[in-house]
Amino acid sequence: MTTVLFAAPSLWDEYRDVLPKALTEAGVTADLVLEARPEEVDYIVYAPSAPLQVFTPFTRCKAVLSLWAGVERIVGNQTLTQPLCRMVDPALAEGMVEWVVGHSLRHHLGMDRHIVNPNRNWDPACPPLARERPVTLLGLGELGTACARALAALNFPVTGWSRSPKTVPGIRCLSGDEGLDAALTDAQIVITLLPKTQGTENVLNARTLALPRRGAVILNPGRGALIDDEALLAALDSGQIGHATLDVFRTEPLPKDHPFWSHPQVTVTPHIAADTRAPSAARVIAENIRRGEAGEPFLHLVDRTLGY
């Protein structure tokens, strides 16, 4: 019998029905458990909240399957020698597209001026068309590409930046250290959808925040560490950056006394840009277990040397 250890007990209520169903639909017969003798476990379903952090005793385990897309809290775990797969799920991408498009349109259309207008100002200034507002996505992976396509479909001129060169129809694709400055220069909306790695930490810093058009908007649904907080606050205070909508932070929950909470040009959302939805995530987990049992390659393997 295949034993699947669900090592994220705080999420069990969401998965207790949908994961067995997904396993059955995938044709996998498995014992899904919350506790087991480590040497009897074939697969571990993992989330950062999981108390399990030492993987050495799981000698039979064929893969650790993350419910999260971002794996920075497990990828460097020295006790983890088993393959690590991250969450790639159409529902996660759908949620991220909605958050990114929604917040981009808020700033593009200047909605705040009309939603909060205590002095009843009749200000008929019209925003430019989307085609006149360049948007840059740092990160052209599963989520970045989905967002790039959605924004391009609304006519925004979209530039995407990735580590390796890419071709995405309708998107200006740049890559590598040499592509970063060109990707940011003159952008009016900058969206960060990169993983947190040594290569991406503080990618937005005092130097790079000076490159977008004055008054540009930053949206960060990626990870807090992608942005140098102090540099962002200075850029907001000087007007170089007009607004920052931030979903992720170096410390979460964001401490109550953090200056982001009180800054008039910062919107804080509580790491809700895209949630892992249990019914579809369960299907992703079940498919990888089916593959493992059939001796097929796992989907969405993390590259430990790259860190994502």
Ligand code: NDP
């Ligand atoms: P992917 O791994 O599919 O994409 C990552 C992208 O970042 C790729 O385009 C990759 O380049 C690029 N990249 C990585 N390192 C560098 C670098 N050093 N320089 C330039 N580009 C780099 O990840 P996803 O799109 O699935 O997810 C992105 C991140 O979104 C997650 O890691 C997570 O942190 C965050 N996230 C946030 C959520 C939220 O609710 N706020 C929900 C889910 C995810 P290449 O294509 O060449 O590999």
Ligand code: OXD
């Ligand atoms: C994730 C996240 O990485 O929710 O899945 O941030």
